[in-house]
Amino acid sequence: MTGDSTTPGRELLDWMTAQRWYGDKSRTIAAHEHQPVTTVELGGETVAISAERVEFTEGGQSTYLATRAIGDSRHEATSSAAFLAWLAAGFAERRTLPAKDMEGAHLVWTSLDAAAVDWTVLPGRLIAGEQSNSSIIYGDAAIVKLFRKLQPGINPDSEIVAFLTERTTYRHVPTYLGGLTLRFDDNREAIELAAVQGFVANDGDCWRWLPGALAAASDNGEDLLLDQVGLLGRRTGELHAALATGSDLPAFSPEIYTADEARDVAARIRNEVAVTCEALRSQEALADDVSAHLNATLGMRIGDGSVLTGLPRIRVHGDYHLGQVLRANDDFVIIDFEGEPSRSMAERRQKHAPLKDVAGMLRSLDYAVSSASHDAGSSDQSRLIAWGRLAETRFVDGYRSAVASAPIQLVPDDPDRFSLALDLYVIEKAVYEVRYELDNRPDWLHIPLDGLRRIADSA
Numbered sequence: 001m002t003g004d005s006t007t008p009g010r011e012l013l014d015w016m017t018a019q020r021w022y023g024d025k026s027r028t029i030a031a032h033e034h035q036p037v038t039t040v041e042l043g044g045e046t047v048a049i050s051a052e053r054v055e056f057t058e059g060g061q062s063t064y065l066a067t068r069a070i071g072d073s074r075h076e077a078t079s080s081a082a083f084l085a086w087l088a089a090g091f092a093e094r095r096t097l098p099a100k101d102m103e104g105a106h107l108v109w110t111s112l113d114a115a116a117v118d119w120t121v122l123p124g125r126l127i128a129g130e131q132s133n134s135s136i137i138y139g140d141a142a143i144v145k146l147f148r149k150l151q152p153g154i155n156p157d158s159e160i161v162a163f164l165t166e167r168t169t170y171r172h173v174p175t176y177l178g179g180l181t182l183r184f185d186d187n188r189e190a191i192e193l194a195a196v197q198g199f200v201a202n203d204g205d206c207w208r209w210l211p212g213a214l215a216a217a218s219d220n221g222e223d224l225l226l227d228q229v230g231l232l233g234r235r236t237g238e239l240h241a242a243l244a245t246g247s248d249l250p251a252f253s254p255e256i257y258t259a260d261e262a263r264d265v266a267a268r269i270r271n272e273v274a275v276t277c278e279a280l281r282s283q284e285a286l287a288d289d290v291s292a293h294l295n296a297t298l299g300m301r302i303g304d305g306s307v308l309t310g311l312p313r314i315r316v317h318g319d320y321h322l323g324q325v326l327r328a329n330d331d332f333v334i335i336d337f338e339g340e341p342s343r344s345m346a347e348r349r350q351k352h353a354p355l356k357d358v359a360g361m362l363r364s365l366d367y368a369v370s371s372a373s374h375d376a377g378s379s380d381q382s383r384l385i386a387w388g389r390l391a392e393t394r395f396v397d398g399y400r401s402a403v404a405s406a407p408i409q410l411v412p413d414d415p416d417r418f419s420l421a422l423d424l425y426v427i428e429k430a431v432y433e434v435r436y437e438l439d440n441r442p443d444w445l446h447i448p449l450d451g452l453r454r455i456a457d458s459a
Helices: 010-017 081-093 156-167 206-216 219-243 259-282 288-302 355-373 378-403 415-440 446-458
Strands: 029-042 045-056 061-070 096-098 105-111 124-126 134-138 142-146 176-184 191-198 325-328 331-334
Touching: 010 029, 010 045, 010 061, 029 081, 029 105, 045 081, 081 105, 081 124, 081 134, 081 176, 156 176, 156 191, 156 219, 206 219, 206 325, 206 355, 219 331, 219 355, 219 378, 259 288, 259 415, 288 415, 288 446, 355 378, 355 415, 355 446, 415 446
Parallel strands: none
Antiparallel strands: 029 045, 045 061, 096 105, 105 176, 124 134, 134 142, 142 191, 176 191, 325 331
């Protein structure tokens, strides 16, 4: 994108950096480039849509989608009922609109005939708690997510949910309904600005549900919660089985780990372990000899990665944890396949061993149990920790029973090989958590560190 000669300057920049969706508040801006896309006249007010590119003194850059009502009252356009109605109507019309302030570009709305009701005529309301994106609910039928941090290419949240909606019978994700893209007449890759999914009535995400339910549960209630964790494992396995069915589509066709690729995975994780153990030593969280022993034993458990050789890589969630799963009708709906906004679109669309998602959820379960036991007495803490180990087993058992229906073998049949392969990804996730807690929440460090110790003790 290139800028124009009418850059609004400091006022626009100050407005943008104050918005909830602006995700670089801790970084210092070195340069700002304003690229108008279009303006729309709506009931007496003008809405400007633009791409705002910022460079940082620390290096790197980000481009944000800005939607701003301008004139006497300058405000975020998503607070305007007229703008929300205009945005929704574009999906009903399958509108194509020349981006009059960006030569050779068009705003293109696409939609599927999958909605049970005509959601585009329903009133929209902005979800106040949204952070990195802006999500608007229309009635109780659809949710439009504006992707604020822009990158060329289709967002994996749209790509995966659309694939599951159109190509599979898996229904424990929202229904894909459409998207809004900025398309160019030349060879530049389109940029996805928004996606529409069916709204899922729910009781909140599982990170809010499980710790509270566990802390309040009786013995019988704990058994019922184990059943629910097993169900979550099954839903996860069914998800991976569905994602493995796209062999005719390059973006979804499974790929097989070669021996060299498997060794590269193991080498990368061993390096992350070494860096993490050195950080634990240098910050005096572990004694020198303890850090060295942890590094060595985890390295033995990782091995040469040969347990992955011959196994497939597929599209996965990639950032799978309890906060990405909704409780709905005593079941589960998996959401937010977007990946980490800080990573490139190409990175977020990479294929991985499905055990990456399994490891992410196991680590999340560990955090949930620790949260529930934080204020419990010593006897309750021991009981909850024991429940946590049972929950991990129940989740894995549910997962393995469901993933067996996949069109190809996704995980090892042999229990020992399965355990070794899973531990690779649990270690990878836990060392990331250790570094995060060291830097941000030292009081939480024991959670991932204890997880690493359990694996080291089994090596």
